[in-house]
Amino acid sequence: MTNVNPLWKILLLAAVVLSGALIALPNIFGSDPAVQVSGRNRDMSADVVQTVKAAIVDAGFENVEFREEPNKFLALFTNEDDQLKARDLVAKVIDKDVTTVALNLVDASPDWLRRISQPMFLGLDLRGGVHFLMEVDMDAALANAEERFLTDWRRETRSAGIRGTAIQVKDGSLSARFRKVEQRDQMLEKFQETGGDLVFRTREDGEYAFIEANLTEAAADVERKSALDQNIVTLRNRVNELGVSEPVIQQQGLERIVVQLPGVQDTAQAKDILGATATLEYRLVYGSYADWADAENGNVPAGARLYKMRDDGSHILLNRDIIVTGDQIKDASSGIDQQSGSPAVFVNLDGAGAKRMQAVTAENVGNPMAVVYSESRVDRRMVDGVEQRIVTKTESVINFATIRDVLSHRFQTTGLDMTEANTLSLLLRAGALKAPVYIVEERTIGPSLGKENIRQGFLSALVGLALVLVFMAWYYRVFGLVAGFALVVNVVLIIAVLSMLQATLTLPGIAGIVLTTGMAVDANVLIFERIREEIRSGASVQTAIASGYEKAFITIADANVTTLIAAVVLFSMGTGAIKGFAITLCIGILTSMFTAIFGSRVLINAIYGGKRSAALSI
Amino acid sequence: MRNLISDSKFDFMGKRKLALILSSVLIVIALLAIVIRGLNLGVDFTGGYTIEVGYETAPDLDVVRSSLTDAQLPDAIVQNFGTSTDVLIRMAPPEDGSNDAKLSDSVLAALASSSESKIDLRRVEFVGPQVGEELREKGGLAVLTALFFIVVYIWFRFEKKFSVGSVLALVHDVVITVGIFALFQIEFDLTILAAILAVIGYSLNDTIVVFDRIRENFRSMRRGSPAEVMNASVNQTLSRTVITSFTTLLVLSALFLFGGKIINGFALALIVGVIVGTYSSIFVASTAVLALGITKEDLMPVEKEGADLDHIP
Numbered sequence: 001m002t003n004v005n006p007l008w009k010i011l012l013l014a015a016v017v018l019s020g021a022l023i024a025l026p027n028i029f030g031s032d033p034a035v036q037v038s039g040r041n042r043d044m045s046a047d048v049v050q051t052v053k054a055a056i057v058d059a060g061f062e063n064v065e066f067r068e069e070p071n072k073f074l075a076l077f078t079n080e081d082d083q084l085k086a087r088d089l090v091a092k093v094i095d096k097d098v099t100t101v102a103l104n105l106v107d108a109s110p111d112w113l114r115r116i117s118q119p120m121f122l123g124l125d126l127r128g129g130v131h132f133l134m135e136v137d138m139d140a141a142l143a144n145a146e147e148r149f150l151t152d153w154r155r156e157t158r159s160a161g162i163r164g165t166a167i168q169v170k171d172g173s174l175s176a177r178f179r180k181v182e183q184r185d186q187m188l189e190k191f192q193e194t195g196g197d198l199v200f201r202t203r204e205d206g207e208y209a210f211i212e213a214n215l216t217e218a219a220a221d222v223e224r225k226s227a228l229d230q231n232i233v234t235l236r237n238r239v240n241e242l243g244v245s246e247p248v249i250q251q252q253g254l255e256r257i258v259v260q261l262p263g264v265q266d267t268a269q270a271k272d273i274l275g276a277t278a279t280l281e282y283r284l285v286y287g288s289y290a291d292w293a294d295a296e297n298g299n300v301p302a303g304a305r306l307y308k309m310r311d312d313g314s315h316i317l318l319n320r321d322i323i324v325t326g327d328q329i330k331d332a333s334s335g336i337d338q339q340s341g342s343p344a345v346f347v348n349l350d351g352a353g354a355k356r357m358q359a360v361t362a363e364n365v366g367n368p369m370a371v372v373y374s375e376s377r378v379d380r381r382m383v384d385g386v387e388q389r390i391v392t393k394t395e396s397v398i399n400f401a402t403i404r405d406v407l408s409h410r411f412q413t414t415g416l417d418m419t420e421a422n423t424l425s426l427l428l429r430a431g432a433l434k435a436p437v438y439i440v441e442e443r444t445i446g447p448s449l450g451k452e453n454i455r456q457g458f459l460s461a462l463v464g465l466a467l468v469l470v471f472m473a474w475y476y477r478v479f480g481l482v483a484g485f486a487l488v489v490n491v492v493l494i495i496a497v498l499s500m501l502q503a504t505l506t507l508p509g510i511a512g513i514v515l516t517t518g519m520a521v522d523a524n525v526l527i528f529e530r531i532r533e534e535i536r537s538g539a540s541v542q543t544a545i546a547s548g549y550e551k552a553f554i555t556i557a558d559a560n561v562t563t564l565i566a567a568v569v570l571f572s573m574g575t576g577a578i579k580g581f582a583i584t585l586c587i588g589i590l591t592s593m594f595t596a597i598f599g600s601r602v603l604i605n606a607i608y609g610g611k612r613s614a615a616l617s618i
Numbered sequence: 619m620r621n622l623i624s625d626s627k628f629d630f631m632g633k634r635k636l637a638l639i640l641s642s643v644l645i646v647i648a649l650l651a652i653v654i655r656g657l658n659l660g661v662d663f664t665g666g667y668t669i670e671v672g673y674e675t676a677p678d679l680d681v682v683r684s685s686l687t688d689a690q691l692p693d694a695i696v697q698n699f700g701t702s703t704d705v706l707i708r709m710a711p712p713e714d715g716s717n718d719a720k721l722s723d724s725v726l727a728a729l730a731s732s733s734e735s736k737i738d739l740r741r742v743e744f745v746g747p748q749v750g751e752e753l754r755e756k757g758g759l760a761v762l763t764a765l766f767f768i769v770v771y772i773w774f775r776f777e778k779k780f781s782v783g784s785v786l787a788l789v790h791d792v793v794i795t796v797g798i799f800a801l802f803q804i805e806f807d808l809t810i811l812a813a814i815l816a817v818i819g820y821s822l823n824d825t826i827v828v829f830d831r832i833r834e835n836f837r838s839m840r841r842g843s844p845a846e847v848m849n850a851s852v853n854q855t856l857s858r859t860v861i862t863s864f865t866t867l868l869v870l871s872a873l874f875l876f877g878g879k880i881i882n883g884f885a886l887a888l889i890v891g892v893i894v895g896t897y898s899s900i901f902v903a904s905t906a907v908l909a910l911g912i913t914k915e916d917l918m919p920v921e922k923e924g925a926d927l928d929h930i931p
Contacts, residue, residue, distance in 0.1 A: 125880075133749065267742070268723045440746035442722070448672065449740040456878035463876055464869030471865060475620050508809055511873060511881055515816060515888065518869035519823070522862040526827065529858040532619060555830040558775060559823040565771060566764045566819035570812060573760040575753070578812045585816065618619060 002542040003609035005602050013602045016594070017489055023496040026119040029109035032065075032076040033083035035090055036104040036245050043071045048099055055093045056086055067106075074106055103263055104245035120498045121246075123506035123580060124443070126457070128450035129262035130270060133441035134235070136255050140376075141227035141435035142220060146174055149195060149213070151321060154303075156190050166302075174198070176211040184209035197222075224255065230434040232257055237430035238273055257437065267444050275439065277376045278424055279326030279432045280347070280413065284360070285368040285400055286317040310373065310396035310415065318370050318397070323360045325432075328353025332428035334421040337414050343421040344412045347428060358408040370400035371413045373424075376436055457510035464514050465491065468521055476528050478617035482603045483524035486595040490520050493591040494584060506580030516588025519563070523596035526552040528618055541616055545608065549601055556597065560589050623857045630852045630900060631845040631908060637901035641790060648797020655800050660807030661743055663757070665750030667709045668743040669725055674735040676702035685732030689724060700879045704740070711747050757811045761792065764818055776829055777917060779910040784825045787895075787903035791821045795891045799883075809884040817891025820866070824859060824899035831855050832904065836917040844912055848904050856900075863896040 037052050038044065049068065056064060056075050065076040075090075077083045083103060090101045105127060107119055124131050146169055153167050153176055166177040176191075178184040181204065188211050192200060197219030203210045215223065232249055235257060239247045248260035264270050286304035295306050296315050304317040330350040337344035349357060361369070376393040398415030416424060445453075468487065472480035494513055498505060531548030539547065564586060571582035608616060661668050679696050682705060686694045691709065699706035707725060722742045729737055745753070765788060773781040795817055799806050831851040839847050867889060874885035 135746075135748075271723075439744070440749045442742060442744035444722075444739070444742035446738060446740045448738050449670070453878060453880065456876055457881070460873045460876035460878075460881075464872035467868040467872060468865050471868065475622075475861070477620075507878075507881060508812060508884070511809075511877065511884055514869050514873050514877075515866070518866035519820065519862070521865050522823065522858075525858050525861050525865070529855075529861075533854070555827055558830060559826045562768055562771060562822040562826060563819035565767045566815045566822075569760055569764040569767065570815045573756050573763070574812065575808075578808055581809075581812050581816075585819075 003545050003605045005605045005609065009598075009602050010606075013599055016493070017599075020489070020493045020496040023117040023499050024492050026107060026109040026113055026117050027495055027499060029107070029113075029119070031105040031119070031122075032078065032108040033080045034074050034076045034104045034106045035083060035086045036102045036106075037073045037090060037094065038100055038102075039071050039098060044073065044099060048094060049073045051093050052090050055089055059086070059089055061086060074104070076106060076108065100240060100243045102243040102245040105263065117499055118502065120495065121502060121504040122454070123504045123509065124260060124262060124450075125445050125507045126450050126454045126505065127262055128445050128447035129260065130264050130267050130445075131441075131443040132259040132261075132271075132274065132439050133252065134257045134259060134274070134437040135440045136224075136228055136231050136257065137436045137438065138224050138227065138255050141223055142215065143169070144227075144435060145215060145219075145223045149174055149198065152194055153187075153191060154321065156194075157187055160187065160190065162187065172214075174213045178209045178211075179207070181209045184211060187211065227435040228255060228257070230431075231437060234431040234433050235259060235274060235437075238276075238427070241426050241430050242270065242273055256440070263447075267442070271439065273423075273426070275437055276423070276427055277374075277433055277436055278427050279374055280329070280345075280424070280428065281325050281372040281374060282323040282357070283321070283370050283372060284319040284323065284364060285370050286319045292317050307370075307372065307395060307397045310398050316370065316397055316400070318372070323369070324349060324353045324357050326428060327432055327434075328356075329428045332425040334418075334425040337412060340414060342414050343416055343418040344414045345416065345421050345425050345428070346410065346412045349409050354409045358406055361403050361405075361407045365403050365406065368400050368402050370397045371415065372396070373398045373416070453507050457507055461491075461510055461514045461517070465517050468517060472521060472524075476524075476618055478607065479524075479528050479531075479604065482600050482607070483521055483528070483596070485603065486524060486592075486600045487517060487520055489599055490588065490592050490595040491517065493595065494588050497587045497591065498584070503583055504580060505584075508578060509580035509584045512581040512584030513588060516585060516592060520588065520592035520596055522559070523552070523556045523592060524600055526556055527597070527600070531616070531618060535616065535618075541608065542610075542612075544616070545604060549597070553597065556593070560593060564589050621857070623860055626853045626856050627849075628853060628856075629849060631849050631905065634901070634905040634908070637905060641898075641902055644794050644797075645790065647801070648794045651797045651801040652793075655803060657796070657800050657806045658803045659754075660805045660810075661708070661745045661750070662808040663750050663754045663806070665711045665745050665747035667707070667711075667722060667725075668741070669707045669709075669722055670699055670740040670742075671705050671707070671726070671729060672738040672740050673703045673705065673733065677705060677733060677735075679705070681732055682707075682729065685728050686725065688732075689728035691721075691725060691728065694725070753808065757808070760811070760815060761818070764815055765789075768818070768822060772826075772829075776833065777912075779907050779912050779916065780829050782910060783903045783906035784822060784829070786906045787825055787898040788818055788821060790898050790902050791817055791891055791894045794894045795887055798890050799887070804883055804886065807883070809881070810887050813884045813887035813891065816888060817895060820888075820892060821895030821898060824862070824895055825903040827858065828852055828855050828899055828904055829907075832907070833917050836912075836914050844908060844914075848908055852900055852904055859896060859900065863892055866892050 037048070052073060052075075053066060061077060061082050063078045067074040067076065075086060077086060087101060087103055094101060107114060109119070150167055150169065153174070157165050157167065157176070162178065162183050164179050168175060176187065178187065184202065188200065188202065191198075191211060191213070195213065197216055198213040199216055201212045203212060228251060232251060236247075236249045239249060239259065239261065242261075242264075244261045244264055246262055248258065250258045252258045259274060261270060286301070291301070292315050295301070295304070295317050300306050300317070303320050305320055307316050307318050308314070309316055328350050329347045331348040333346050335344055335346060336342070372395055374393060374395040399413065465487065469484040472483045474480065476483060491513065494516065527548050530552045531544045534544035534547055535541070567582050567585040567589065571579055571586065574582055679698070683694070683696045686692070686696070686707070693709060695708040697706050698704060709721070709725075722744060726737070726739060765785060768788070769781050769785050772784050792814055795814060799810065828851060831854055832848055835847045835851045839850070842850070870885050870889045870892065873881060874889060877885055
């Protein structure tokens with residue numbers, strides 16, 4: 001007998017439909033606004049959870065649901081007002097140095113279902129939030145590396161007792177100028193020992209002898225890579241400090257980083273914190289008031305640099321060599337200096353930094369040491385159609401004081417106001433950016449537009465689906481109903497696959513689903529038209545069904561492969577939201593092959609299969 | 619059996635001169651529009667800002683403009699977006715040294731200072747000039763790559779003449795769709811580009827169904843000139859072509875009407891593309907294959923399955 005389903009086909013279809021429906025189910029429940037509390041760097045203690053819970057319960061919110069997950073405590077609310085109130089409440093009862101509080105949207109489906117499946121992520125265009133594409137300033141990264149070598153060179157030259165040198169970056173190369181060729185040769189040997197990443201050249205020019213060096217290409221690549229990696233770590237830390245839940249921080253290409261912050265509305269603050277370059281440096285003070293006054297007239301000694309005091313703008317000379325930089329600060333917090341009552345930043349140095357601080361301060365008890373606050377800003381300018389970057393570095397001395405004692409790991413710095421101290425300690429905690437970053441693309445979607453997008457996307461999908469279902473049922477009657485069933489199952493399967501992949505649904509993604517709905521019926525139209533042709537040419541009902549499916553198959557496959565090619569190209573070249581369109585289109589094509597060909601056949605067979613004299617309602 | 623089109627016997631191939639004229643006219647208009655008027659490229663491709671804000675009550679656009687001028691942002695284009703309470707502000711990327719991404723903050727501050735009612739930030743899109751240029755290159759490359767792989771696939775699955783015919787049809791569709799965006803100066807952004815690629819996929823889908831039938835008929839119909847075989851093939855698949863285009867247009871209309879402003883251009887591009895694509899798979903792809911001199915021998919089955927390539931001279 002023809003067109004009778006073997007049992008396995010029925011079971012397979014049933015299994016796929018049921019499991020697809022189950023996996024797609026959590027998406028129906030949507031998400032609830034929640035307050036999320038989690039430990040910073042380490043796990044939260046049970047006490048913290050108890051305190052937070054008690055604070056929320058005491059406040060008397062209605063219908064609050066609590067969830068405890070590893071190092072994460074969630075309180076789910078029914079509306080956003082409660083969520084915001086609760087956040088402010090929680091912020092008061094936790095210690096912000098060890099615990100963070102963030103707003104989140106969490107899956108509202110019941111417990112048992114969450115163990116089976118999670119809903120799709122909603123893209124920023126559907127839930128609101130901000131997307132930044134940040135470019136790392138690689139020139140600055142390389143300049144930093146060069147500066148490190150120069151510091152080493154100066155130190156070695158000094159300890160070899162050679163005077164009258166000029167060590168600097170000149171015409172794109174590291175350059176050291178010596179008075180005598182022998183000195184040069186002596187130092188060249190030294191530099192080569194430590195400078196494995198450099199290519200050295202020597203040159204004589206009149207009375208001077210030079211060493212010139214450049215980073216090897218390989219070393220430059222390593223520097224770029226490490227600047228990118230280090231910046232990703234730093235940005236991630238900063239985002240955590242901002243208290244954003246489910247952020248995305250990813251490398252894109254060789255010098256860019258994508259940062260996505262769902263739910264963030266204060267983009268100005270986010271930009272300030274993410275791009276901030278504020279850091280501290282500790283240097284010894286050079287000379288005395290007399291030298292400083294002299295330096296103002298352009299007379300800056302070789303080993304010193306001229307700085308301005310932050311409070312009154314007066315000048316001061318500091319040693320060229322840095323004792324400790326912001327990179328070596330392991331932890332920082334802000335507070336009030338007990339003696340003076342002014343705001344202070346308390347810093348904790350890492351091992352290497354502490355060692356150096358100890359060595360330098362031990363040698364210099366009684367001498368003054370200064371704290372330099374530095375910030376760099378990158379501006380871009382179009383000059384004759386070419387983009388140029390201008391880095392403005394502002395450095396100022398926030399205070400200087402006589403070293404009374406040997407310092408090592410922990411000490412404090414004053415000279416900033418409270419807000420500055422807070423921000424600076426946050427930045428020091430999160431780590432400095434190894435090279436400046438600047439925003440080359442921003443996409444912010446406000447929460448109201450996000451909600452509107454979801455509503456409209458959903459509505460258009462429903463209306464589109466309904467129109468197609470009605471038309472198919474009218475035109476192909478029973479066969480049309482079967483095609484409609486296949487179509488609905490197809491949409492469910494697309495959602496199930498997206499949920500399984502934990503893919504992100506975007507507005508173009510919804511458009512992709514809508515478009516697939518229109519195109520997926522094509523397979524059934526092809527099949528049904530074939531069956532009609534067969535009937536017209538006098539084939540029996542059963543033969544018509546069988547050969548209709550068979551003959552249409554190759555056409556369907558050919559046609560779908562080409563759409564798939566376009567979708568795959570779109571996926572590989574597209575960015576963000578466009579990828580969302582491509583991925584739903586791809587998935588939709590694949591699932592439609594299953595539902596429109598296999599699924600509809602099983603149903604048609606079940607209705608008409610094996611009946612000799614059935615009249616087809618097609 | 620309900621039939622919109624039953625047993626049609628249109629002489630499509632006989633009308634190929636008319637189709638050629640129509641297509642040529644459309645393409646010339648499209649190309650002229652693209653060259654003379656140019657595409658109204660969105661910030662995705664030009665770099666710059668788009669800022670959308672919602673007011674509680676409809677604002678006076680002149681007031682909005684002057685508040686931006688006061689804030690040293692004189693080059694902003696201010697217009698309503700969809701409704702009278704929604705305002706869209708567009709600006710070119712700044713040429714002076716101000717930090718690019720921060721400009722959107724100053725725009726918002728300027729708007730807030732000039733308005734009594736609360737302003738709801740709906741969307742900010744900032745694309746740096748560098749990124750815009752890259753997206754432009756990438757976009758063009760994407761369309762070319764897609765076309766290339768499709769040509770290869772059809773060559774492999776069918777035959778060289780079909781491959782040429784389908785690409786002609788695709789270029790036809792893309793040029794006309796893009797031309798309509800140029801003619802009416804509708805903003806052309808990344809989503810439109812995605813729509814164009816989807817149009818390529820869709821139009822091809824249509825073309826292949828017809829080609830498939832042509833191949834089948836060349837092998838099964840003993841008698842008949844190539845033109846007759848092709849006519850029969852297009853007629854046999856006509857019902858399907860029309861119905862699928864119709865259902866696709868149904869969902870696209872839903873998307874156009876209910877999908878919101880952001881997706882509007884996307885839906886429009888697809889609607890135009892589907893209509894043009896349906897026309898081209900009937901009148902352009904097949905007639906091109908006929909004009910290239912397709913013969914029965916080109917398509918006779920070969921000994922080995924999938925060895926169609928052997929037939930390429």
